[in-house]
Amino acid sequence: MNELIVRIAARGDGVTDSGRHVAFGVPGDALLEDGALAPGPHHQEPPCRHFHECGGCQLQHADDEAYRGYLVSRVETALAQHELAAEIREPHLSPPRSRRRATLRALKEGKGAVIGFNAAKSHQIVDMRECHILRPELFTLIAPLRALLATLLPARRTAEVHMTLVDQGADLLLKGVDPDGLDAIEALNEFAGANAIARLAIDRGLGPETMFEPDAATVTLSGTAVAFPSGGFLQATEDGERALVDSVAQVCAGARTADLFSGLGTFALAVGARYAAEASRDAAAALKRAAPTMALEHRDLYRRPLDTKELSSFDAVILDPPRAGAEEQIAALAASRVSRIAYVSCNPATFSRDARILVDGGYKLDWVKPVGQFRWSTHVELAAAFSR
Incomplete structure (x- = not known):
């Protein structure tokens, strides 16, 4: 049957x-x-020749309706595992060729090099000849990068290529590349100049070392230019960022707001937060320079979450933690008097765990909006609203 x-x-x-x-x-x-x-x-017919092989996409065979349904199902299933339910708003899908950041792998092979995403469930690199998720400005760099790395990498040596579009163009961080001698350094600079690179940095294992940066690299967040640290975090697509910012702004309208895990200030700048906390020293310093009147703290919220006394100064709190969630900070929020919480998550499982703690502490989960920034992948992001 x-x-x-x-x-x-x-x-x-x-x-x-x-x-x-x-x-x-x-x-x-x-x-x-x-x-x-x-x-x-x-x-649907997958648009990319590398589908079925490349691990960058898993769902190119699903049309938009099926993909939206997948995003909703992932959220509903995660919530149900903690006996929770909420209004699931219409998912946002980023369009094809809109990803402005990616991490690719490269390998010296023979006299050339291959560069692309890993194959599904494998360390094998799929040599990228087309891509339907990257912004065209990034994809056009693949062929020149392939030629450059063929001259810089030793035989069978791998490297990582971190690509991000910033205000000035493409920001590249090459990990595992060790330019040896003047010729190699000149090749890096010639590549950067010929391809209008905004910044080129290498990481030999001790952190980013800038090799080329004609103008300081910045990203503009809600109209404010913020210095962008090499290898820094930025939402994957511009339209996905707008969807998340709009959702957070709805929760925090008119409130005295604290932004926890603030990063470079994607949400803090959008809502005019009074206070922000961030564990990355470089990100915290960049946000402080961009918004000098904002109270900002370089603070590890896993080791030192805000307590109920500190939280009492705010009507609303924004959370955008890493994939592990924010269990320590959530426990303090559950015991606080904060009336509104906007929670942005890249992991429905840890979000739902944290949501259960908040609901048990007296909050209501008002709604969740799935956001598919990583088009055709199984990676699901969301924004959610809690109130008490």
């Missing part, structure tokens, strides 16, 4: 109503008796 695919599992497999997992299945597809997959109305 044929079985219908009814949902997409967390890692991208289709799942039938009997619980069978089927690679590359989407809702509406049919699993036939002979094991073949019959495409349904939401199964």
Whole structure:
């Protein structure tokens, strides 16, 4: 008997109503008796030649409706594991070719080099010849980078390429590259000048070392130019950032706000936060220079979360923690009198764990908005509102 695919599992497999997992299945597809997959109305032709091989995308075979459904399902499932439910708002999808940051891997192979994402569940590098997620300004650098790294990397040596679009152009950080001698350093500078690179830095294992930077690299956040540290964090797409900022702004409108895990100030600058805390010294210093009147603290919120007395100065708190969530800070918030919380997360599982603590502490989870910045991947981000 044929079985219908009814949902997409967390890692991208289709799942039938009997619980069978089927690679590359989407809702509406049919699993036939002979094991073949019959495409349904939401199964599309993957646009990229590297799909099925490259680990950068897992869901190019799902149309937008199926992909939105996947984002919603991931959030609902994570919440249900902690006996929670909430209004799930319409997901935001970043369009193709909109990613402004990525980490690629490179390998010296023969007289040349390969560069791209790792293959799925493998350390093998898929040599990128096209890409439907990167911004064109970044993808155009792949061929010149391939030629450059072929001259700089020893045989069978790997490197990482961190690419970010900043106000001045592409910011590149090369990890595992050790230019040896004047010719290698000149090659780096010639590459940077010929390709209008905003900044080129290398990391030999002791941190970024800037080799080329005609003008100071900045990112503009809510109209404010902020110095961008080499290898710094930026939301993956501009439109995804706007979706998250808009959601946070709805929660914090008119409130005395603290931004915890503030980074460079993506949310603090948007809502005019009174206070921000950030563990990265470089990010905290950049935000302080950009917003000198904002009370800002270089503070590790895992080791030293704000306590209830410190939180009592604020009506609203913004949280945007790493994938591990913010369990220590959440426990203090659950015991506080803060009336509104805007929580931005890149991990529905740890978000739901933290949400359970807040709800047990008297908060209501008002709504969650999924955001698909990492187009066609299984990576899900979200913004959520809590109130008491």
